[in-house]
Amino acid sequence: MDTFDTVIDSSIAYLVGRTSRSIIKRLTKKISDAGFDVSYEQWSILVHLYRKDGQTQQELSNISVKDKAAITRLLNVLEKKNMVLRIPDRNDKRSKLVYLTHKAKDFKDELIAVVIDLLGEAEQGISSEEMNQCKTILNKIFSNFEQLNR
Numbered sequence: 001m002d003t004f005d006t007v008i009d010s011s012i013a014y015l016v017g018r019t020s021r022s023i024i025k026r027l028t029k030k031i032s033d034a035g036f037d038v039s040y041e042q043w044s045i046l047v048h049l050y051r052k053d054g055q056t057q058q059e060l061s062n063i064s065v066k067d068k069a070a071i072t073r074l075l076n077v078l079e080k081k082n083m084v085l086r087i088p089d090r091n092d093k094r095s096k097l098v099y100l101t102h103k104a105k106d107f108k109d110e111l112i113a114v115v116i117d118l119l120g121e122a123e124q125g126i127s128s129e130e131m132n133q134c135k136t137i138l139n140k141i142f143s144n145f146e147q148l149n150r
Contacts, residue, residue, distance in 0.1 A: 012141065027118050034114050036107065037081060043111070045074050046100070049084065050108055054097045056089065078104075 008014055024040045031038050038046065048063050049055065055063075061071045075098060078084040083104040086096040100108075123131055 016138070016141075023118070023122065026121070027115065030114050030118055031111070034110065036111060036114070038083075038111065041070075041074055042078055042081075042083075043115070045071070045078065046083065046104060046111070047115075049098060049100050049104075050112070054099050056095050056097060057086075058095070060098060 027043070028040050031040075031043065044064050044066075045060060048060055057068065057071050057075065060066075060075075061068050064071070066074075075084060075086060079086065082101055085099045085101055087099060089095040089097050126134075
């Protein structure tokens with residue numbers, strides 16, 4: 001292995017990307033095994049609606065760090081699956097508010113339990129101090145890129 005390969009394979013970008021793909025793969029399997037018809041990408045929208053129902057597509061785009069087209073596609077699928085509704089905003093006719101359906105609300109606790117179980121798997125053998133340090137560093141890296149992307 002030459003120097004280039006060593007630098008690339010040990011870079012934070014490579015390690016974070018590899019870890020992210022592994023998390024997505026595992027969560028997708030766990031969600032499917034639990035009997036839910038929800039992809040990781042769909043979960044990434046549902047979780048924000050579980051926190052605050054009735055957000056605009058733009059708010060969901062900002063908080064999930066996804067472009068408007070991706071949000072629209074995800075919401076179209078979630079709407080077809082009867083998990084969200086888009087309702088025109090009374091204050092801004094150009095905007096629609098996204099709400100969870102009863103179906104999505106009914107399985108919230110079970111779906112969150114799957115995610116909590118995944119987080120427990122991820123943290124095996126890692127001390128709380130190490131996890132806190134990792135989270136701090138990842139948040140700093142994210143902030144660096146957020147500032148650069150403005």
